[in-house]
Amino acid sequence: MPAPFRIYNTLSRTIEDFAPVKDGHVGIYVCGMTVYDHIHVGHARAMVVFDAFVRYLRHREWDVTFVRNFTDVDDKIIKRANEVGKDPVALAGEFIGHFHDDVGALGLANPDHEPKVSETIDGIQAMIGNLVNSGHAYEQDGTVWYSVESFPEYGKLSGQKVEELRSPDEVPGKRAPADFALWKAVKPGEPAWDSPWGPGRPGWHIECSAMSLGDIGETLDIHGGGLDLVFPHHENEIAQSEAANGKKYVNYWMHNGLLTMTSGQKMGKSLGNVINVRDALSQFPAESLRLYYLQSHYRSPLPWGPEALPEALAMLGRLYEARENAEAMGGSEPVEQVISGLGEDAKKVFELGQGFTSRMYGALDSDFSTAQALGYLFELARAVNRLANHKKAKKRGGPVVAPALAAFASVAETLGLMAMSSADFMAEVKEKRLAAMGVSHDAVEQLLTDRRQARADKDWGRADEIRNQLDEMNIVVMDRADGSDWKVRLVAAN
RNA sequence: GGCGGCAUGGCCAAGUGGUAAGGCAGAGGACUGCAAAUCCUUUAUCCCCGGUUCGAAUCCGGGUGCCGCCUCCA
Incomplete structure (x- = not known):
């Protein structure tokens, strides 16, 4: 029997007892990455938190279906692809490879399913068709919009009121400012798929509704993602899925807090203050990143x-x-x-x-x-x-x-x-820290050999001199009964 | 302007009714040829003001400050 647990639900803003849709089973869908760049340490927090969470559920004998998607069709990908002269979906494929390298290096287990937008076009179109037929969506010049006013519960996750939203964009064909695109009519230089509404591509939000339906079902036990996705992304997913399926979309919404800079700002590509996972991992062992994430509560902001x-x-x-x-x-x-x-x-x-x-x-x-x-x-x-x-x-x-x-x-x-x-841990620490500090392994070993000789000669002056020299290289020497060992100083003195 | 969240020792951070986990840094001590590691000791009336209660960091009201979202974002 799986062990019961309690989890905070963004929908109710309280901690609730978890009750599964299906006995003993947890279907969890986490919003993954839009793949047009390397992932940074902020993204990795979400990946690590949900990885640990899923591991824990399994450890506690839950049968877990874990789904994490890739957004491989998207404005930002297209923009980047055009800049470098590549096919957008192919470019996304490259970064999916990098993503797997990075999360693999972080020690993450692979989800059970990693659906991609480019491979879910049929499911997306089916759902859009459903929404059009039921009056929740309308087509205009090859673009299909979701009609927010057709879904009275809109706002129940984020607490937003449609009338209060800022609405800067005036888009032709869109009936209400809060309406959002389910299907975007093709524009020159963009990838497109045929559809009942003409060639085009999916809007952003619909993909998660379609992919989670395909891999888990109409009602997800848990839907995860960053706190910044609550509105509009997750709000829109609810509107789409509940209107299309007539079932509650998600029982528990689980949102992780964001990384903030010590300045207080969040880490984000648009702010230009990102640190890539691959760079962090070149200097520190993966587990130090995991520990950094796990030492604070997943919903708290985490200073970087x-x-x-x-x-x-x-x-x-x-x-x-x-x-x-x-x-x-x-x-x-x-x-x-x-x-x-x-x-x-x-x-x-x-x-x-x-x-x-x-x-x-x-x-x-x-x-x-x-x-x-x-x-x-x-x-x-x-x-x-x-x-x-x-x-x-x-x-x-x-x-x-x-x-x-x-x-x-x-x-x-x-x-x-x-x-x-x-042994592996210490070896990894040495390798990465030495590399980060630009100190060669051989140089350290040579000094150590010299010092061993000095100590054997009881030349304490010479031994200390070498110790100080190593100390300046951030190498700490440890004398033991059975000889001298060394390690890299982990925290620079204040 | 609207919505949501947070405020705990030098720094980070648990704890949501019964007198404050843990980590990092600092100081002193044990240990050591000297060190390092480790261990011991040491630093908090939990943002402010009211209220509820026998009792609040923990609940309620007000205030101040910070952050996120409302445009892409884990």
């Missing part, structure tokens, strides 16, 4: 600044450190014996480890509070590290730390954090 990723990486390093400490512990005594031998800290880590899963479920079942779940995770990590400070922990701590290791594994499965081996 130069410290965001270094800080997330420092946090992540802490988690990996804790797991390494736990993994290093051995022993096979009964838990009670270990606790009586090692004391309170052993008891604490055992209890926190055992209780972690239900605490995490509690947080995630309550409007997917990944931030709270991560708080619990860090508490557990600290308890592990505290125990690790005990002299006997390495030899005997294994049994009491076993639940913590299981907890870390469940975090990897549901949130996609700590999903790598520590």
